Amino acid sequence: MAFTARPPGRPRSSVDATVFAATLRTIDELGYTHATVDRIAAAAGVAKTTIYRRWPSKGALIAACLLDAFGAPPLAGDTRAEIMTSAIRWGAAKISEPGVGGAFAGVFTDAINDPALREILSSQFQEPYRLALQEALHEPSQRVLFFIDVVTGTLLHRMGMTGEPMAESDVDALVELVLCAL
């Protein structure tokens, strides 16, 4: 068996989780805009250099953080129910909370003008949706995809908070909307 040889040099300290926690905490306290990388680094007890050595930008850091917190949507099949389940599970689950909601909106906005970040979000978040919805795609706009993702999740989560179970007809209508929106 060819185990991956440990690369030479000093190994990275295992502070990813610490940084993620500090990121969420800082965003929650100060909001996306005021959660500067300096502050996040300070909150994590880490040098800013270390953060930029691991994540290429603030947006990438937060995207990785959200992904770590909520996980990528695990779409295996292509059924409508799975789409909705997935939408409920990740991001959306927290979009309405002050700090993290702002983070989502912020990363979304950043991504509009940041090809690199767009690529990260695209591959990590969107791809599963893209695959699941492939049959309906013609010329998907990344912006619209982001928006639909976050938004459907918001609506669904909020519906869940009302206590009323989602009616089958509502699920169908929403899925239709998502498909139409592409």
Next chain:
Amino acid sequence: MAFTARPPGRPRSSVDATVFAATLRTIDELGYTHATVDRIAAAAGVAKTTIYRRWPSKGALIAACLLDAFGAPPLAGDTRAEIMTSAIRWGAAKISEPGVGGAFAGVFTDAINDPALREILSSQFQEPYRLALQEALHEPSQRVLFFIDVVTGTLLHRMGMTGEPMAESDVDALVELVLCAL
């Protein structure tokens, strides 16, 4: 009749429309983030000072610009149809286009951490919705309100682009979603 007396001093040059046009054009070309106030001022052939004398911040300028371009939702009654019509009309109508879509997202993000801008958007955009939906409100989150506004508009607009008219049941379902989301 007490006509409003013209205030003393040099009157303001009538460049509001020019600035608005330059703002939309610049945002369309460069995106929200890279559409700096300096560039907008240059595109309008106006000093940056003049812009800040009329609008208190970049966000306020763009909000005023969008409001001017699309108009505020003219909700007089409280019917579901009017809510949806309104959502289609303003902002939403352009949310999927590159430049202006970015502007909406940008202003939305800015507003999360900017009380002043939030107040502007709230009074100009949200109030009509708030009134129309008042019967269903408990503790509305401004963030959620923004999101719902923009998003429902997006979905509806996109549906409109498919050529298929919106089914009555879809409209009803969407309105229910909006109401639930509050």
Next chain:
DNA sequence: CAGGTTTCGATACTGCCAGTATCGATACCG
């Protein structure tokens, strides 16, 4: 232990941009 390699923290720096301050010039009014 010695030499090679990579990360770490600290610090300083660049570049960009929002927003402010200042000032001479200009336009309107009485």
Next chain:
DNA sequence: CGGTATCGATACTGGCAGTATCGAAACCTG
């Protein structure tokens, strides 16, 4: 003409993302 408020131009502050540098660790191999 004298009062007032806007105009353009310019310079500036402050904050933040991202980069550069460097001595000090940490790990491996010989």
